[in-house]
Amino acid sequence: MRWNVVRGGLVGAPPIVFLHGLGSSAATWAACMDALADEFEVLAVDLLGHGASPVPDDPAEYTREIALRDLDEVLAPLRAPVLVGHSLGGYLSLAHAITRPGVARAIVTLNTGPGFRDPAKREAWNERSQRNAHRFGVPPQVTNLNLQPDALVMDHLADIAVPTLLLVGSQDRPEYVGSGEYLVRKMPDARLVVIEGGEHSMHESSHAAEVASAIRAFLAALPAPD
Secondary structure (H helix, E strand, C coil): CCCEEEEEECCCCCEEEEECCCCCCHHHHHHHHHHHCCCCEEEEEECCCCCCCCCCCCHHHCCHHHHHHHHHHHHCCCCCCEEEEECHHHHHHHHHHHHCCCCCCEEEEECCCCCCCCHHHHHHHHHHHHHCHHHHCCCHHHHHHHCCCCCHHHHCHHHCCCCEEEEEECCCCHHHHHHHHHHHHHCCCEEEEEECCCCCCCCCCCCHHHHHHHHHHHHHCCCCCC
């Protein structure tokens, strides 16, 4: 397994796997993991090029498909995992549900966009991501994880049958608030919860309790895993 994985909570309890956004690490989930550790097994990953995971020099190592294969390795020993992803991590969670239906029991996204169907908007996003690598504190090749190669997620939102909780911070940038509203309209089993006062990384400290509480309530309402 290439990704570093931080583990906690109750071994053998229903598992939650946390995926961070670009330029972050597993540490971003510490407060949420602590809040949920009494009921769940909690695991947070360092994506390739982040935290304690390897940082390959080859830009070709940082693709959505390779990231999903790395995620497969984390999920393989787990029974009915729940994916919780922030921003890029949320996008990868949605892509995983599309390409590997039936693996995740549920998904939670935080301030996540589904990508772009318009090629010009997609290219503008990609160019901006690569130009701003220094702002994320990662080597330039790592920003390839954030690139949108196609409209996979946008085109298949209606196919995501897994129950999904969409968490949006009311004080995040308007495009992320709008993305949450768009996703709840397009996905067949999604619900939107707005965290008042929450910003883009609302799960780190200021609103960690509200985020964890929303996740706990969402999962409590689901049928027990088989």
